[in-house]
Amino acid sequence: MRIDCDIHPALPSLTALLPYLDAYWQDQVVSRGIDRQALDLTCYPPRAPLTARPDWRPAAGLPGASLDALREHVLDRYDIQIGILNLVHGLLAFHSDDLCAALCRAANDWLAAEWLDREPRLRASILVPMESPALAVAEIERRAADQRFVQVLLLVQGEAPWGRRQHWPIYATAEKHGLAVGIHAGSLFRHPPSSVGWHSYFAEDYVLQSQAFESALLSLLTEGVFQQHPGLKVVLIESGVTWLPGFLTRINKTWRGMRPEVPWMNEKPAETVRRHVRLTAQPLDAPADPAVLGAVLEQLGSDDMLLLATDYPHWQFDGDAVLPEGIPVRMAAGLFAANAMATYPRLAETLA
Amino acid sequence: MSIIDCDIHPSMASPAALYPWLPARWREHWGEYGTRLRQGLSSSLPYPRMTPAACRLDAAPPRGGPAGSDLDYMRSTHLDPLGIEMGVLQPLGALNHQRNLEFATALCSAANDWQREEWCAREPRLRASIVLPQDDPAACAREIARRAQDKAFLQISLSPRTEQPLGRKQHWPIFQAAVACDLPIGIHVIGYGYHAFTGGGWPSFYFEEYVSNVQAFQAVLTSLVMEGVFEAFPTLRVTLIEGGLAWVPALCWRLDRAWARMRSELPQVKRPPSEYIRQQVWFTTQPIEEPERPGDLVPLLELVGWDRVLFSTDYPHWDQDDPRYAFKVQLPPGRREQIMAGNARALYRL
Numbered sequence A: 001m002r003i004d005c006d007i008h009p010a011l012p013s014l015t016a017l018l019p020y021l022d023a024y025w026q027d028q029v030v031s032r033g034i035d036r037q038a039l040d041l042t043c044y045p046p047r048a049p050l051t052a053r054p055d056w057r058p059a060a061g062l063p064g065a066s067l068d069a070l071r072e073h074v075l076d077r078y079d080i081q082i083g084i085l086n087l088v089h090g091l092l093a094f095h096s097d098d099l100c101a102a103l104c105r106a107a108n109d110w111l112a113a114e115w116l117d118r119e120p121r122l123r124a125s126i127l128v129p130m131e132s133p134a135l136a137v138a139e140i141e142r143r144a145a146d147q148r149f150v151q152v153l154l155l156v157q158g159e160a161p162w163g164r165r166q167h168w169p170i171y172a173t174a175e176k177h178g179l180a181v182g183i184h185a186g187s188l189f190r191h192p193p194s195s196v197g198w199h200s201y202f203a204e205d206y207v208l209q210s211q212a213f214e215s216a217l218l219s220l221l222t223e224g225v226f227q228q229h230p231g232l233k234v235v236l237i238e239s240g241v242t243w244l245p246g247f248l249t250r251i252n253k254t255w256r257g258m259r260p261e262v263p264w265m266n267e268k269p270a271e272t273v274r275r276h277v278r279l280t281a282q283p284l285d286a287p288a289d290p291a292v293l294g295a296v297l298e299q300l301g302s303d304d305m306l307l308l309a310t311d312y313p314h315w316q317f318d319g320d321a322v323l324p325e326g327i328p329v330r331m332a333a334g335l336f337a338a339n340a341m342a343t344y345p346r347l348a349e350t351l352a
Numbered sequence B: 001m002s003i004i005d006c007d008i009h010p011s012m013a014s015p016a017a018l019y020p021w022l023p024a025r026w027r028e029h030w031g032e033y034g035t036r037l038r039q040g041l042s043s044s045l046p047y048p049r050m051t052p053a054a055c056r057l058d059a060a061p062p063r064g065g066p067a068g069s070d071l072d073y074m075r076s077t078h079l080d081p082l083g084i085e086m087g088v089l090q091p092l093g094a095l096n097h098q099r100n101l102e103f104a105t106a107l108c109s110a111a112n113d114w115q116r117e118e119w120c121a122r123e124p125r126l127r128a129s130i131v132l133p134q135d136d137p138a139a140c141a142r143e144i145a146r147r148a149q150d151k152a153f154l155q156i157s158l159s160p161r162t163e164q165p166l167g168r169k170q171h172w173p174i175f176q177a178a179v180a181c182d183l184p185i186g187i188h189v190i191g192y193g194y195h196a197f198t199g200g201g202w203p204s205f206y207f208e209e210y211v212s213n214v215q216a217f218q219a220v221l222t223s224l225v226m227e228g229v230f231e232a233f234p235t236l237r238v239t240l241i242e243g244g245l246a247w248v249p250a251l252c253w254r255l256d257r258a259w260a261r262m263r264s265e266l267p268q269v270k271r272p273p274s275e276y277i278r279q280q281v282w283f284t285t286q287p288i289e290e291p292e293r294p295g296d297l298v299p300l301l302e303l304v305g306w307d308r309v310l311f312s313t314d315y316p317h318w319d320q321d322d323p324r325y326a327f328k329v330q331l332p333p334g335r336r337e338q339i340m341a342g343n344a345r346a347l348y349r350l
Helices: A014-020 A023-031 A067-075 A097-116 A133-143 A165-176 A202-223 A243-261 A269-276 A290-298 A329-343 A345-351 B015-021 B024-033 B071-079 B101-120 B137-147 B169-181 B206-226 B248-261 B273-280 B294-304 B335-347
Strands: A003-007 A082-085 A122-127 A149-157 A180-187 A234-237 A277-280 B003-008 B084-089 B126-131 B153-158 B185-188 B238-241 B281-284
Touching: A003 A067, A003 A234, A003 A329, A014 A023, A014 A097, A023 A097, A067 A082, A082 A097, A097 A122, A097 A133, A122 A133, A122 A345, A133 A149, A133 A165, A149 A165, A149 A202, A149 A345, A165 A180, A180 A202, A202 A234, A202 A243, A202 A269, A202 B206, A202 B248, A243 A269, A243 B206, A243 B248, A243 B294, A269 A277, A329 A345, B003 B238, B003 B335, B015 B101, B024 B101, B071 B084, B084 B101, B084 B335, B101 B126, B101 B137, B126 B137, B137 B169, B153 B169, B169 B185, B206 B238, B206 B248, B206 B273, B248 B273, B248 B294, B273 B281
Parallel strands: A003 A082, A082 A122, A122 A149, A149 A180, A180 A234, A234 A277, B003 B084, B084 B126, B126 B153, B153 B185, B185 B238, B238 B281
Antiparallel strands: none
């Protein structure tokens, strides 16, 4: 079996959400012209090379907008039995929590009706207004009964680090319902993308996303999220992978010196990460030499952490090379499906 | 074995230490307005350290004053017993980040005189770093030109965190001046308040603030490469001090991938980013990486490049490395000597 843990459907325009909005929000969206605005995220310029693989870019419309194309390009071609949809869209970037919440509700209903109802191989992540824990919890509760939603989706860079206590109601609700929390690459740019300021180029912003994941992961660890939520799984999506071993080396050592500041961190952080954190395997940011990649992945110290992902339609690989050469055979076994089954308990329920 | 320590922190017993080189106008200003930084606390850090002033408790001089302020004590507890052949001074503190740029310029210039007179002139094993008011590149270029011929100064000191990323064009006069006098730039972890310490907001703990220096280094290196600084200044040499190096290979792989994908955005970057880094960037050891399997340090150093790594202690800070115990594995023959002194000799043209 193969489970693709990162597929990006495209919302053609906000007009598609109008049927899923109530009368008030329909009026707001239309009368203010929000439905006619381009809501592209700064972190994914739609025509940048990275954003769509050339042979996955349609002649017209947005890459990822067609279910038939998704079947042809991914589900059938790579023999995928389950694919998890992560809608990464500009509707997350509004400052009004109410507007964002309304659009998230509509987007989740649209995903259910337009994708999940039409293709039984698909599952999805719940979009939430990520800067409003109360509204995010309400949306998770509203959607939780639908077992086809297997995860709550956040972007890696919001207003405050993800471990901070104001976000904890999101984790409690996800844990209660057996939902993973997926943290996807991307920023609301409420802050410059790094602590050194606003970088000039898109390529820099993209490279820096790995550091964003380092910071987000460290925040979850130092604040004690995993001690508080022992059942929680966090999936780092489109984070890159090869940064992790070096990062674990750094934080293990730092923890030895700084434990008194964070006394609830009761074990070496690498152990906590191995138990609670998973990463999608595209991109890996692999070195050219497969032997080096193998050696670096061995330093993860776990075969359970990597999840198969195409990152469709983003251009991470060419042809059928879903995985780069060099992944140890032993790790590849779990990577295709077993690790995902263990990460997303809802998958087993819906398959049964 | 020869040891060159590429990161020693001298400290000032009090602001008065700088007074001999600070014009009266700025001494009065300091007294009246204090230091004005980009944070809520004017003269202490909002992330309290694990020890007072982040120093080893046993580094406090018995004659009084803060750790790192007493040359005799530095000699008897650090330079002599560890057999340090040469040490590179790296003054820290609220010098280069003052919001008042004229004050920053005066403070940095005074700190340079202070290093020269109070440390290097009294101890031939010590060399100084040219501290700069980095938010005023023209003033930086003037200060570099003023110090360039003085053999007491071995490198130019910058912070990774600036108002705008260091690679952007506004900072190029600094690189121009560095290349003109053929001094390497040492970027030491520090820099407060310009922007949140992560792109996702302010973290809570010193643990995170400490580790965020690693992300700041990755960001500043990304900026220098992608802005084309290394391409435009092929003789520029940059050392990243106290930010570790376990992150270097993975960042290089990611940079190379992004460069290959987005070349249309980056015409100023002619070669894969990893090539510039391999040729123009060095890394100090402290705090030395300690992988779970200690032997993994060897392939890591191999990937970074044996000739890129410089030993440093970070005296007198709490997380200091001792040259006798820092490396938890046996390094291949000759490599230890290379890291302890040979690479520094080559970089600093000693």
